[in-house]
């Protein structure tokens with residue numbers, strides 16, 4: 001009597017590659033939706049799919065018919081429900097494929113020291129403004145957009161198109177300024193706009209003290225290829241958001257390092 005069919009265990013290099021790629025894909029998807037409401041929806045959909053195969057196996061025709069309606073619209077429903085996550089996933093794929101974004105290559109060819117010097121001059125006014133706003137407990141939200149999506153930002157923003165300077169940033173976020181509410185968006189080495197209303201993150205596992213400013217800072221990095229600095233009006237603490245994750249209470253040395261890498 002033969003218990004095992006050894007031919008079942010035959011696999012090629014491409015089968016292993018297949019499994020590894022699927023594992024990477026599932027891990028990336030998990031990373032994208034971890035801690036968001038989408039994670040619960042994903043679990044709900046997975047349960048419906050599993051249930052469908054079970055009731056079909058048991059030949060329960062009525063329930064199979066009902067669940068089949070959900071399964072049939074499968075991929076389209078997933079794209080609609082996970083619109084934001086699909087957008088973030090595609091951004092991630094596109095970003096990793098871009099050679100110019102890879103600063104290591106860029107600096108190797110064009111001189112590391114020169115690039116670092118240039119970058120420091122660019123980020124110094126921003127760091128100085130953050131230092132001053134931390135001291136005066138001025139709330140601020142500064143977004144660094146790798147790609148300035150006109151449609152996304154300009155609908156809710158005041159156009160500035162100004163040179164990045166400490167005093168300009170301070171004046172925008174100063175409490176009596178008409179533009180202090182909302183975010184400043186920096187792109188193409190300019191302050192492109194101010195007073196921007198951004199999408200809020202739907203994450204459910206954020207610290208209790210995170211209000212709308214922090215939620216907007218995290219939200220914009222989930223839907224766009226952007227990073228954000230958040231200066232808390234309440235505590236003066238500086239947080240840094242990237243790809244939907246946030247680092248809280250960072251030092252200025254750390255901020256400089258992060259901006260050097262991302263901006």
Ligand SMILES: Nc1ncnc2c1ncn2[C@@H]1O[C@H](COP(=O)(O)OP(=O)(O)OP(=O)(O)O)[C@@H](O)[C@H]1O
Nearest residue numbers: 139181182197198210211212213214216232233234
């Ligand atoms: N959707 C949004 N997009 C951009 N900025 C927003 C948005 N919603 C609120 N803000 C900004 O956040 C401010 C309110 O911040 P709130 O006190 O709720 O945030 P917080 O995360 O607790 O930060 P803080 O520690 O500074 O109080 C508003 O005055 C406005 O400037």
